[in-house]
Amino acid sequence: MNGPIDTNSWQYRQINARAPGLSYLANALIELVEDGYPVVAGTADLQYSNGLVRFAQRFPERFTQFGISEQNMVSAAAGMASTGAMPFVATFASFLALLCCEQIRTDVAYSALPVRLIGHHAGISLGFYGTSHHATEDLAIMRSIADLTVVAPADGPQLAAAVRASVNHAQPIYFRIGRGQEPLVYDDGVDFQFGKAIVHGEGSDLTIIACGSMVHPSREAYRALRAAGKSVGLIDMHTIKPLDTKAVLSAAAHSRFVLTIEEHNILGGLGGAVAEILAEAGSPARLIRHGIRDEYSLIAPPTHLYKHYRLDAAGIEATVREALG
Amino acid sequence: MANAPTPSNNTLPPDAERIALLRDRAEFVRLETLRLIQIAKVGHYSSVFSCAEIFATLYYDAMRLRRGEPQWPDRDRFLMGKGHAAVGLYPLLVDWGFFSKDVLDGYTRLGNPLGDHPDMRKVPGVDFSSGSIGHALSGGLGMVLGGRAANRRFDVYVLLGDGEMQEGQVWEAALSAAHHKAGNLIAIVDRNGYQLDGQVDDIIGIEPLADKWAAFGWQVHEVDGHDVVALATLLRQLKAEADRTRPVCIIAKTSKGKGVGYMETEPGWHLGYLAPSDEALAAEEIKRGGKTQ
Numbered sequence: 032m033n034g035p036i037d038t039n040s041w042q043y044r045q046i047n048a049r050a051p052g053l054s055y056l057a058n059a060l061i062e063l064v065e066d067g068y069p070v071v072a073g074t075a076d077l078q079y080s081n082g083l084v085r086f087a088q089r090f091p092e093r094f095t096q097f098g099i100s101e102q103n104m105v106s107a108a109a110g111m112a113s114t115g116a117m118p119f120v121a122t123f124a125s126f127l128a129l130l131c132c133e134q135i136r137t138d139v140a141y142s143a144l145p146v147r148l149i150g151h152h153a154g155i156s157l158g159f160y161g162t163s164h165h166a167t168e169d170l171a172i173m174r175s176i177a178d179l180t181v182v183a184p185a186d187g188p189q190l191a192a193a194v195r196a197s198v199n200h201a202q203p204i205y206f207r208i209g210r211g212q213e214p215l216v217y218d219d220g221v222d223f224q225f226g227k228a229i230v231h232g233e234g235s236d237l238t239i240i241a242c243g244s245m246v247h248p249s250r251e252a253y254r255a256l257r258a259a260g261k262s263v264g265l266i267d268m269h270t271i272k273p274l275d276t277k278a279v280l281s282a283a284a285h286s287r288f289v290l291t292i293e294e295h296n297i298l299g300g301l302g303g304a305v306a307e308i309l310a311e312a313g314s315p316a317r318l319i320r321h322g323i324r325d326e327y328s329l330i331a332p333p334t335h336l337y338k339h340y341r342l343d344a345a346g347i348e349a350t351v352r353e354a355l356g
Numbered sequence: 357m358a359n360a361p362t363p364s365n366n367t368l369p370p371d372a373e374r375i376a377l378l379r380d381r382a383e384f385v386r387l388e389t390l391r392l393i394q395i396a397k398v399g400h401y402s403s404v405f406s407c408a409e410i411f412a413t414l415y416y417d418a419m420r421l422r423r424g425e426p427q428w429p430d431r432d433r434f435l436m437g438k439g440h441a442a443v444g445l446y447p448l449l450v451d452w453g454f455f456s457k458d459v460l461d462g463y464t465r466l467g468n469p470l471g472d473h474p475d476m477r478k479v480p481g482v483d484f485s486s487g488s489i490g491h492a493l494s495g496g497l498g499m500v501l502g503g504r505a506a507n508r509r510f511d512v513y514v515l516l517g518d519g520e521m522q523e524g525q526v527w528e529a530a531l532s533a534a535h536h537k538a539g540n541l542i543a544i545v546d547r548n549g550y551q552l553d554g555q556v557d558d559i560i561g562i563e564p565l566a567d568k569w570a571a572f573g574w575q576v577h578e579v580d581g582h583d584v585v586a587l588a589t590l591l592r593q594l595k596a597e598a599d600r601t602r603p604v605c606i607i608a609k610t611s612k613g614k615g616v617g618y619m620e621t622e623p624g625w626h627l628g629y630l631a632p633s634d635e636a637l638a639a640e641e642i643k644r645g646g647k648t649q
Binding site: 100102112 | 488
């Protein structure tokens with residue numbers, strides 16, 4: 032009873048045409064079912080936006096269309112998990128983390144039910160849709176919920192790897208993902224371990240610690256800076272919680288600066304998590320948090336916003352150069 | 357009560373022996389609630405008293421359960437939207453052998469798993485955690501969907517407060533349960549008429565309640581929620597409708613504080629504490645009245 036699927040609609044066709052990254056989620060879930068895992072999936076009137084329509088086509092009996100009832104969906108996912116199912120439910124990160132915060136805390140995390148929450152179009156990636164559709168608070172909110180793992184994969188292959196790895200992960204998980212248009216950082220089959228950061232390189236001047244959609248532009252900046260002779264490192268901190276504190280402290284031990292990059296408020300998210308670690312360790316490394324500076328984003332297409340907020344490769348490179356003086 | 361029977365799964369009204377058992381168990385719920393709240397020094401007496409017969413009928417007639425096996429995958433599920441009545445449920449879970457009386461007797465004390473609201477992570481036999489009003493019907497719907505995906509058939513009972521009808525998420529769940537043909541989802545509204553700040557219909561009115569549920573696509577029944585014969589007969593009939601596609605809402609007309617006269621007439625007893633002498637008087641009144649329904 033999930034309604035017909037219109038494969039001729041522009042929404043359906045854009046999954047491949049405009050947002051190829053979206054196919055990774057559905058494909059990963061389809062593979063899990065084919066491998067015998069009790070995966071079920073659901074969405075709240077966004078099956079085209081998150082690509083789960085592909086899963087719905089393949090396994091209609093394992094898919095639930097909840098309509099525009101996000102809180103109902105999250106509580107129902109908890110109920111499904113309590114029966115032994117492995118539910119993945121997806122909606123915009125803004126609605127999932129803010130509207131459904133209490134359902135996530137009380138029904139999912141407090142109850143230790145292995146629900147996989149997919150918050151897509153996170154950060155300011157919905158551009159001119161405006162603040163209601165932006166999620167620049169979700170990492171801070173989700174990170175403060177006990178027993179909830181918080182992950183921000185950089186691209187489709189890393190998301191697929193994280194989804195695959197989640198079958199052996201007992202805790203519920205909040206996946207923060209983009210809009211499916213992120214350039215690829217990784218190849219298919221990339222390794223993924225929860226809580227284990229990926230160190231792309233080390234540097235004595237400055238280490239960039241980035242997550243999610245910011246890993247790709249950070250890597251572009253990192254490459255340009257290294258080509259220009261700067262000793263810069265890069266860490267993909269895909270798991271925000273539990274944070275890879277060893278990787279943070281190692282970077283702080285050999286770099287003068289640590290620069291966090293996130294498509295999120297600089298309060299409470301990746302930058303906040305790194306700041307907590309460095310302050311408690313008494314690290315002499317200077318921390319710079321780069322992201323949205325505790326404000327509501329302007330209205331613009333996403334790429335224009337990334338440029339404006341210096342969250343594109345050029346902006347990140349300039350931020351590093353300013354830090355190094 | 358040493359030996360709780362398994363449900364009879366027939367459509368006949370309960371026999372005299374079963375009726376006596378259900379009344380006894382409802383009285384047991386009330387007396388245990390008095391006893392346990394003495395430990396906590398504050399609790400939701402009247403919220404339990406309004407649904408004591410509902411608890412008794414579910415756990416001693418309607419639900420398929422296995423003694424000592426709270427995780428039996430094919431068991432019927434029970435969720436409480438009005439989680440604040442959990443103190444009345446815990447003694448029944450002990451009676452079913454899901455955890456020990458020693459644990460029950462430490463109700464609310466430091467480190468004990470039993471709090472004012474039920475925690476599925478800590479309490480064997482609690483099928484869903486609650487405390488924030490309005491989530492449980494969605495949780496119950498999820499259990500139906502999960503059972504469907506796994507080809508398991510069990511019934512899911514969700515006890516809702518009438519004040520809970522003011523929560524928007526209840527109606528999200530109502531809409532989607534009907535749409536997804538969750539025929540084995542049975543909501544029971546404890547229509548005792550009161551919430552913390554006064555009478556439900558003075559705070560935010562919910563009538564015509566039966567019409568609302570019917571309009572949302574549910575099969576609706578209204579019943580005297582203290583009449584164990586009516587409750588058991590209805591639940592047996594519903595159990596027999598194995599191919600039902602419409603979810604069911606039972607509006608149970610109840611009296612808040614049922615069994616203790618002054619609690620029935622004073623809404624302040626939603627949350628309260630009885631001095632030991634008053635507790636003894638309340639227990640006497642419950643014993644006098646409990647078997648007359």
